[in-house]
Amino acid sequence: MFSRSIFLICFFTIGVLSAQKNNPKVDQARLEKRIFDLAKFGLQENGETERVAFSDADIEARNWVVKTLKGFGMTVTIDAAGNIIGKKPGKDASKKPIAFGSHIDRVPHGGNYDGCVGSMAALEVIETLIENNIKTKHPLEVIIFPNEEGGVMGSRAMAGNLTKAAFPVVNATGYSMGEGIMRIGGDTTKIKDAIRETGSLAAFLELHIEQGGKLEKANLDIGVVEGIVGLKWWDVVFTGFANHAGTTPMNARQDALLAAAKFIVAVNEITNGFEGTQVGTVGRIRAEPGAPNVIPGKVVASLEIRDLSAEVIEKVYQAIKKKTEEIAEASHVSVEFLPLDTTSEPALTDPSIQKEIESSAKALGLTFQYMPSGAGHDSQDVSRFAPVGMIFVPSKGGISHSPKEFTSAEDMANGANVLLNTVLALDKKLD
Secondary structure (H helix, E strand, O other): HHHHHHHHHHHHHHHHHHHHOOOOOOHHHHHHHHHHHHHOOOEEOOEEOOOOOOOOOHHHHHHHHHHHHHHHOOOOEEEEOOOOOEOOOOOOOOOOEEEEEEEEOOOOOOOOOHHHHHHHHEEEEHHHHHOOOOOOOOEEEEEEEEOOOOOHHHHHHHHOOOHHOOOEEOOOOOOOHHHHHHHHHOOOHHHHHHHHOOOOOOOEEEEEEEEOOOOHHHOOEEEEEEEOOEEEEEEEEEEEEEEEEEOOHHOOOOOOOHHHHHHHHHHHHHHHHHHOOOOOEEOOOEEOHHHHHHOEEEEEEEEEEEEOHHHHHHHHHHHHHHHHHHHHHHOOEEEEEOOOOOEEEEEOOOHHHHHHHHHHHHOOOOOEEEEEOEEEEEEEEHHHOOOOOOOOEEHHHOOOOOOOOOOHHHHHHHHHHHHHHHHHHHHOOOO
């Protein structure tokens, strides 16, 4: 009787361990703790975190990530563009790696979840595999991309699209992209070494918060991303004539700011005039000399246009440009559109990976929908050299790029479990 009981206990234990290995789950509390731990880098007195790329806080956070990856026994390198790459060997060294990750840099006055959820989930997936003694056939790579918010710098470099023309672009830290690359351990003189050959990865997966309100509004757990919109940026420079605000008659002014104001209204009207889901935004404006008693002689405004179609982006741009030139002429100022080297082409995710994400969500009992991404992501550039898939989890209130940005621990864990199961499914199916 005693031996039979021991046998049943052993049989039950083996069955539980086998089930855990076949259906591993991430540790929700540990994942949430890592999000909070990451938020300590750049923590301000008001309780909010500032961690723009290239800042001291960004460098400290990157060092923490490197230390964590090394703690998992991974080999960690920093490439010429500053990408952090943690490598875990697979059973078959001849197979191409399956990679996953995101970014940890933030916009000024941003939140704790944009990019960070995907990055911390990547760490959690690795730790979960180790805990469950699961070794994949494919090598695995965790990639933490630098300066995503300032022009998807690291992923563009991997795709071979980061040129020297981008190096002078300065972010909120005051450092240029070139200076920043050197600060975080990259090397601008060897930037081409960061390029990944087409087909060098078996697949790339990125978990991310939605940054919109569609999933929450529909009460759904997971978004299966079909594609990422393209985006293009311009500086629009209006040049008039700075003159005394008190002595210059209204009908004799060359007011650059007045022309810029009409341009801003035109961007909204023209973008709305096209059928579709394209968006056009003016998010930044600078007037010179910037004194209350001087008519602005120069204004630099931004223009951003996004859509899943490059053709639509071009049509909207041409319509805006034509109308702006008419405004400038009527206002007796000149205007120039200067393309910025921080643009991305539209990118579709891999249909077979979409199906694996869907299957993983179903197996976990999670609700889902297929949807486009209105925001740009590192996956966009990675898609130029590897098949990609993206997983969205809900953003509370559709808020992002704000200290009020929030995704629940449960939603983060749901996304991380879909990521984990999709990695394991791809490991079995891909060559």
